[in-house]
Structure formats: C-alpha cells, structure tokens
Amino acid sequence: MSDSKNPLSEVRERIDSIDRQIQELIAERAMRAREVAKVKGEGLSAIDYYRPEREAHVLRMVVDRNKGPLSDTEMVRLFREIMSSCLAQEDPLKIGYLGPEGTFSEQAVRKHFGHAAYGLPLGSIEEVFQEVAAGHADFGVVPVENSGQGMIQVTLDMFLTSDARICGEVELRVHQCLHALTGQLADVRRVYAHAQSLQQCKTWLRLNLPGVECIAVGSNAEAARLARHDESAAAIAGEIAGKIYGLKTLATAIEDRADNTTRFLVIGRSLFPPSGNDRTSLLVTVNDKPGALYDVLSPFAKHGVSLNRIESRPAHTGKWQYAFFIDVSGHIHEGNLKEAVSEIESSVASLRVLGSYPVALP
Numbered sequence: 001m002s003d004s005k006n007p008l009s010e011v012r013e014r015i016d017s018i019d020r021q022i023q024e025l026i027a028e029r030a031m032r033a034r035e036v037a038k039v040k041g042e043g044l045s046a047i048d049y050y051r052p053e054r055e056a057h058v059l060r061m062v063v064d065r066n067k068g069p070l071s072d073t074e075m076v077r078l079f080r081e082i083m084s085s086c087l088a089q090e091d092p093l094k095i096g097y098l099g100p101e102g103t104f105s106e107q108a109v110r111k112h113f114g115h116a117a118y119g120l121p122l123g124s125i126e127e128v129f130q131e132v133a134a135g136h137a138d139f140g141v142v143p144v145e146n147s148g149q150g151m152i153q154v155t156l157d158m159f160l161t162s163d164a165r166i167c168g169e170v171e172l173r174v175h176q177c178l179h180a181l182t183g184q185l186a187d188v189r190r191v192y193a194h195a196q197s198l199q200q201c202k203t204w205l206r207l208n209l210p211g212v213e214c215i216a217v218g219s220n221a222e223a224a225r226l227a228r229h230d231e232s233a234a235a236i237a238g239e240i241a242g243k244i245y246g247l248k249t250l251a252t253a254i255e256d257r258a259d260n261t262t263r264f265l266v267i268g269r270s271l272f273p274p275s276g277n278d279r280t281s282l283l284v285t286v287n288d289k290p291g292a293l294y295d296v297l298s299p300f301a302k303h304g305v306s307l308n309r310i311e312s313r314p315a316h317t318g319k320w321q322y323a324f325f326i327d328v329s330g331h332i333h334e335g336n337l338k339e340a341v342s343e344i345e346s347s348v349a350s351l352r353v354l355g356s357y358p359v360a361l362p
C-alpha cells in the first residue's frame, strides 16, 4: 500500500496550521489593542476608546495590500470584525438603529461596527436621534439616501432640530426578496413592505403580482413579521429578515435597479480627527438676497474644494426659507476647507458643521 497522503487531508493539515498562526496573531493583536486602551486611560467606556479615523486608516491599508483571491469587501469585513472584537474586550459599543431585527439598517450597523457591537433596535429614525442625544446609545445608524429613490427626508429634517454629529457613512448594496409563509406566489393577495422598498420593486410587482394590494409599513422587518401571521400575504425584505421571521423566499433580487444601494449615516455626539480621506457635511441657511446661493458655493471653487452633493429642505425658521445640506470632500480641520467655510460663514444666516468623517469603505 502506498504511504502517500490523501490530497484532501494534506491540504486540510496546511489549513489547520495556517489557522493556528492566524489565531495566535489575532490573540496578539487583541493584547496590543488592550495596551492602546491602557494608554488612552483606565476604566473608560467603549465610546472613549473608539477611533473611527484610525479604523478607516487600518481598513484602507487592508484594501491597498489586498491581492485577492478574496474581494476588498470580504477582506474589509474580516478585519472589521477583528477590530470590533478588539474594541469590545472591555465593554461593547451600543448602536441604535431602525429596528426590528433584520432591517437593512441592522446590516449597515454590522458592516460598520462588526458583530461585537451591541445593536439596539428602535421604533423610528426620530427615536435613533433621541437615544443618541440622551446618551442611551453611543452611536446611531440612519438611512439617508438611496441610489434610485434619492434622499430620505425624515433623516435630513432631524438635523434641523437636533445637535447630532455625523461620524461616518456606510454604503450597503440592497437586495430585496419576496417572502411568504406558504412559499407559493399564487397565494399572495397583499404585499407588505416599507414605502421605499415598494418603490424599489415597482416594476417587478407590476409584472409578477399585477393587481395585488401593496401596503406600506414602518420597516421591511415589520412587513416580514406581519406576513408570518397571514397565509395570503407576502413581504418584501432582505434575505436575513425572511430567515429571522421563518418565511419562505419566493423570489430574490426583485429590485428594479441592479445597483440598488442605500447610504447610511453614523450619528454621534462629537467630531473626530481627520482620517486622510474624509467628507464634511454642512447645514447652511441663507438670507433672502440676490446671489445668496452663489455666495455659498463660490468659496468652494475658489479654495479647490469638491462639492459632492447639495440638497435643499424647507427650513423650520419661516415660510419659503430653505436649509441647504451640502457635502464636500475633505475634513473641516484641513486648511482649504477651513478657509472656504469661514468665508461662507460671513455671508449666510447660519452654518453648522454636521460632521467630518471617513469616506465609506467598500
């Protein structure tokens, strides 16, 4: 009998050896993270140890080093989880999001903070802002924009009345599925979903479920919860929500646009230092005079600052008065943006820096 090893067990032995090394290195990394924490001070809470600018820097180095075969997104996800566990050694961060469990907001929380953070499902976007302001949550994650549907007005309007700061952004590819209790499309008489999701799947619904009643509810996870108790109903929700609520998936990727992506904001109570690739969000209200918007925008051009987006909303200060949400490249502590902003400040009714934060990672 040949004494050559079975090729499967040979590769598995190599994998076991690599796993041993990875595990030792992860344990050593966790020890170093403890040392860093000691330098920052003993007995602080998780929020005092958290450094989003450093995390973004670490993850950008991961992307730069990545030569495959795993994608940048996968590599970033793995390292994010390692940092999440390193940070949670004392006490996990508490993150508020639009619940219940299984929403895309929860997926955004996990993408940005990893699974060692403690997720706090809340009833509404307003509640996420309130819980962060009250200190019951360290940070909150709220949807702000969808690639096909545009801005989420509730989120923008919350910045008009709250002191929340933006500490980060997360981009999430959103894949919608149709789930139901029976698993039969022919049984579906009504479809529950969040209004945004109904919009995102309009064409699929028209072609595959013509004439079926579409009912907008607070979240997709709520839709899945309702469909669990009704054999003639289906819910549009992510894959995870379908599983959590014990439903069968009737169709996957039913969104009309293949690149359907939602951008979320991480909200907190303070500003963080530059990470090297940042974005700044400003809230500006202008006086009613000719060229008011020109006075806001021209200093950006003059100081070489790129404008990423501008969105207007009725201001809460009076009829026909508008607030502008402006996103620009750079950090507020960096020279050219600082100069542009101080020039704008002298010509507008009000200007508030909502936050400077690392640009979203893959």
Ligand SMILES: O=C(O)C(=O)C[C@]1(C(=O)O)C=C[C@@H](O)C=C1
Residues within 6 Å of the ligand: 033, 036, 037, 049, 050, 051, 052, 054, 055, 058, 082, 083, 084, 086, 087
């Ligand atoms: O470098 C730090 O400041 C750390 O605390 C270490 C570390 C990490 O694991 O790399 C952990 C948590 C912080 O949010 C950032 C980075």
